Amino acid sequence: MKIKGRLMLLLMLIVALGLSTLTYYGVGKDKRLSVNDIKQGLDLSGGVDIVYQADKETVTDEEMSAAISLLQGRLDWSGWTEAEAAREGAKRIRVQIPGVEDAEEAIQEIGQTAQLLFADEEGNIVLTGDMVKNATKQVGATTSGGASQPYVALEFTEEGKQLFAQATAENIGKKIMIVMDDEVISAPGVQEEISDGKAIITGNFTGESAENLAALIRAGSLPFNLTVLQMENVGARLGADALSTGILSGMVGVVLVILYMLFTYKALGFAADWALIIYIALNLTVLSLFHITLTLPGIAGIVLSIGMAVDANVIIFERIKEELILGKTLRSAVKIGFSRALPAIVDGNVTTLIAAAVLFFLGSGTIKGFATTLIIGIILSMFTALFVTRVIVNSMIQAGFHNPKNYGFRVK
Amino acid sequence: MKIIENRKKFFALSFLLILLGFASMVYHGGKGESILNWGVEFTGGTALKIDIGEAYAHDKLSEVIFNITGQKSAQIQDVIGTNEVAVKIQSIDSATRTKLGEAIKAEFPLSDIKSSADVSGTVSSEMQMAAFKATLIACFAMLIYISIRFKDVRAGGSAILALLHDVLIVIATYAVFRIPVDNSFIAVLLTILGYSINATIVIFDRVRENRDKFKTHEIAEKINKSIGQTLARSINTSVTTFLTVGAIYVLGVQSIKEFALPMMVGIIVGAYSSICISGPIWYILLPKKDK
Numbered sequence: 001m002k003i004k005g006r007l008m009l010l011l012m013l014i015v016a017l018g019l020s021t022l023t024y025y026g027v028g029k030d031k032r033l034s035v036n037d038i039k040q041g042l043d044l045s046g047g048v049d050i051v052y053q054a055d056k057e058t059v060t061d062e063e064m065s066a067a068i069s070l071l072q073g074r075l076d077w078s079g080w081t082e083a084e085a086a087r088e089g090a091k092r093i094r095v096q097i098p099g100v101e102d103a104e105e106a107i108q109e110i111g112q113t114a115q116l117l118f119a120d121e122e123g124n125i126v127l128t129g130d131m132v133k134n135a136t137k138q139v140g141a142t143t144s145g146g147a148s149q150p151y152v153a154l155e156f157t158e159e160g161k162q163l164f165a166q167a168t169a170e171n172i173g174k175k176i177m178i179v180m181d182d183e184v185i186s187a188p189g190v191q192e193e194i195s196d197g198k199a200i201i202t203g204n205f206t207g208e209s210a211e212n213l214a215a216l217i218r219a220g221s222l223p224f225n226l227t228v229l230q231m232e233n234v235g236a237r238l239g240a241d242a243l244s245t246g247i248l249s250g251m252v253g254v255v256l257v258i259l260y261m262l263f264t265y266k267a268l269g270f271a272a273d274w275a276l277i278i279y280i281a282l283n284l285t286v287l288s289l290f291h292i293t294l295t296l297p298g299i300a301g302i303v304l305s306i307g308m309a310v311d312a313n314v315i316i317f318e319r320i321k322e323e324l325i326l327g328k329t330l331r332s333a334v335k336i337g338f339s340r341a342l343p344a345i346v347d348g349n350v351t352t353l354i355a356a357a358v359l360f361f362l363g364s365g366t367i368k369g370f371a372t373t374l375i376i377g378i379i380l381s382m383f384t385a386l387f388v389t390r391v392i393v394n395s396m397i398q399a400g401f402h403n404p405k406n407y408g409f410r411v412k
Numbered sequence: 413m414k415i416i417e418n419r420k421k422f423f424a425l426s427f428l429l430i431l432l433g434f435a436s437m438v439y440h441g442g443k444g445e446s447i448l449n450w451g452v453e454f455t456g457g458t459a460l461k462i463d464i465g466e467a468y469a470h471d472k473l474s475e476v477i478f479n480i481t482g483q484k485s486a487q488i489q490d491v492i493g494t495n496e497v498a499v500k501i502q503s504i505d506s507a508t509r510t511k512l513g514e515a516i517k518a519e520f521p522l523s524d525i526k527s528s529a530d531v532s533g534t535v536s537s538e539m540q541m542a543a544f545k546a547t548l549i550a551c552f553a554m555l556i557y558i559s560i561r562f563k564d565v566r567a568g569g570s571a572i573l574a575l576l577h578d579v580l581i582v583i584a585t586y587a588v589f590r591i592p593v594d595n596s597f598i599a600v601l602l603t604i605l606g607y608s609i610n611a612t613i614v615i616f617d618r619v620r621e622n623r624d625k626f627k628t629h630e631i632a633e634k635i636n637k638s639i640g641q642t643l644a645r646s647i648n649t650s651v652t653t654f655l656t657v658g659a660i661y662v663l664g665v666q667s668i669k670e671f672a673l674p675m676m677v678g679i680i681v682g683a684y685s686s687i688c689i690s691g692p693i694w695y696i697l698l699p700k701k702d703k
Contacts, residue, residue, distance in 0.1 A: 040471070042489075043667075046489060046490075046492070049489075049491075049498070065536065065538070068536060069536060069538050069539075072536075072539070076507070077601040084453075084534035085534065086456065086531050086532045086533065086534045087456075087531065087532035088459060088529050088530070088531045089529040089530060089531075092529075094459075094531065119553070122480070142587065162679050183484075232491045232492070233491070233492035233493070234489040234490065234491055234492065234498060235489050235490035235491075235492055236489070237487045237488065237489050238667055239664065241665055242664075242665045242667065242668070245663055245664055245665055246660075246664065246665075246668060247669070248663055249660045249664050249668070250656075250659075250660070250661045251660070251661035252663060253655060253656030253657070253658075253659035253660060254656070256655040256656070256659060257652045257655055257656060260648075260652055260655060261652070262650060264648060295595075296596075296667065296668060296671070297595065297596040297599040297600075297671055298595075298599075300599075300657070300660055300668065300671055300672065300675070301599060301603060301657045303659075304603055304607075304653060304656060304675070306655060306656055307608075307649075307652045307654070307655065307656040307657070308607060308649070308652075308653055310649070310652050311610065311649040311652075312646075314645050314648045314652070315614060315645050316643075318645045321644075322641075327623075337420050340621075341433075342446070343617055343620075343621075344613060344614045344618070345491030347558075347561050347613050348610040348613040348614060348616060348617075349610070350557065351554050351557055351558060351609055351610070351613060352606045352609060352610060354550070354553045354554060354557055355550040355551070355553065355554050355605065355606065355609070356550075356606070358546060358549050358550035358553050359546050359547070359550055361627035362542065362545065362546035362549060363542065363543060363546045364539055364542055365535070365539060365542075366535075366544050366595050366598065367542075367546065367598060367602075369601060370598070370599050372608065374602075390697060
């Protein structure tokens with residue numbers, strides 16, 4: 001038993017050291033998965049600054065705000081939830097995106113007008129993109145016996161359905177051109193009237209380009225073309241000391257929490273601190289893995305989540321204490337403590353998780369980003385506080401470290 | 413713990429704090445200012461492009477801006493590879509703009525203000541509306557989950573009312589201290605919601621567990637006892653969380669302080685509402701015959 005407990009503790013030590021080393025040094029030359037690999041927001045490290053101008057004589061306020069919210073939707077969809085778009089003057093839109101490697105590609109991706117048209121062979125427009133109810137990427141054979149390939153499936157609104165049926169009826173034996181931003185992307189021949197309100201766009205799509213096109217069509221088209229007036233790389237909004245003091249204060253906060261837990265809960269606190277270090281390292285690794293952009297409030301959020309991550313352990317330890325006072329042995333007090341504390345921990349975390357999920361799906365921009373870090377924090381902290389702490393506490397007891405006095409409680 | 417018995421005092425204290433926030437809003441509104449100190453991310457402002465003409469220190473520029481406009485949190489971004497800088501501040505009138513131009517010229521003799529334009533907020537009113545709706549739906553989802561888990565819709569209702577209480581007091585903090593309302597405002601509110609609901613559920617969980625240990629008419633005793641049993645946890649978790657945010661407040665730069673202060677208030681208020689507000693509300697909502 002003693003050996004088993006000690007081996008388990010050794011394993012946990014290796015896990016903690018391994019994860020800490022990973023967050024510090026990362027993998028390979030690019031320091032992948034390390035703290036340095038985590039993307040930083042506009043406030044901490046700046047990004048690319050693009051000024052667009054509406055390519056139209058006069059624009060209305062409605063058109064401008066529609067264009068801005070469309071751009072914001074595309075930015076969110078591309079994973080740049082911490083990007084910003086704002087109107088500047090009468091017909092300009094300034095977009096800032098943090099941590100972009102290829103600015104040209106970003107411009108390409110978000111600045112497309114995305115005007116979708118259906119036209120007959122003479123060039124008469126029969127249908128426009130605003131009559132598309134939904135667009136999705138599909139994979140399959142588009143002709144009988146053809147090879148499986150990605151394509152975009154369209155579903156029309158009621159109005160679009162009727163117009164499309166009429167257009168296909170009138171053009172049997174001819175072609176209908178699907179035009180995106182003045183470029184014909186597909187020109188299928190019409191064999192028969194299509195009255196079910198469905199159409200597909202085929203072409204040389206990869207899975208990704210089909211998904212992109214579907215998303216562009218779903219989001220709708222800009223009310224005007226946007227020309228890029230200016231593109232610059234800009235620095236961090238906050239001074240260089242913002243990041244360093246942010247990190248320093250985070251570390252001080254962590255050390256304070258570690259000391260407080262050690263002081264209050266002795267050996268149990270030691271186990272919680274151990275699990276906490278694993279939690280922090282895991283959290284940073286996951287942020288890096290999912291390419292989540294970290295802003296200053298984000299760092300503060302993580303530090304706060306550290307304070308809260310020990311909460312589950314506090315609930316458990318208070319329960320263990322109660323059981324010890326009732327005269328239980330250490331081993332059974334630990335067992336009962338963990339199981340009695342479980343409903344409160346699960347309900348508390350699931351409630352927060354539900355709220356975070358709603359914010360993730362309905363929120364936009366920074367709210368989506370916040371929800372993502374929150375969800376990661378909750379899931380990881382439940383894992384470390386419930387599982388990791390339990391393994392460490394049990395192993396410590398098994399390894400022969402089982403004087404209740406060391407667990408912080410005077411037992412009569 | 414005589415929490416239920418003293419509920420009127422707790423309610424009065426909370427009411428007073430919330431009232432203080434509203435009073436501050438009315439006061440500033442009456443002076444012709446905005447009721448909250450909206451940051452550029454919400455209301456937009458003025459964007460300046462300045463060619464400094466030489467290498468310069470961020471702090472110098474932000475000091476000049478503060479001296480003229482009184483704004484502590486101007487956004488200052490270098491344009492990489494040049495001596496130009498993009499500045500975004502809350503809207504200023506043309507007299508202040510002229511003064512600012514002169515002050516910058518005096519501090520940086522080689523400088524030249526290349527352009528100045530009105531900018532909209534980056535958090536558009538649609539985004540604010542969407543955020544508001546998402547939060548409401550999230551609260552509703554929490555209400556349903558808690559009501560199911562505690563087999564009592566009043567439990568869910570009182571937990572959510574306690575959250576509303578926390579939100580109002582945190583907003584009051586922004587109003588009284590004139591803290592700029594920017595992107596971090598949303599993050600602060602959401603974090604406090606998560607923190608506070610967690611604390612409330614720990615207490616309600618204990619009430620649920622104590623269900624059979626008290627007689628039906630001993631509801632007040634049951635709630636009091638449960639709050640007492642979880643008090644050590646309530647205090648210890650608040651302390652650990654407060655320590656981390658406190659460290660941020662003490663060591664952080666200005667913009668961090670503006671974030672950490674309402675967060676600290678939120679942690680205290682969240683703990684307070686879980687202990688002193690949520691239980692009493694639950695008690696009040698219960699039918700008379702059970703008390």
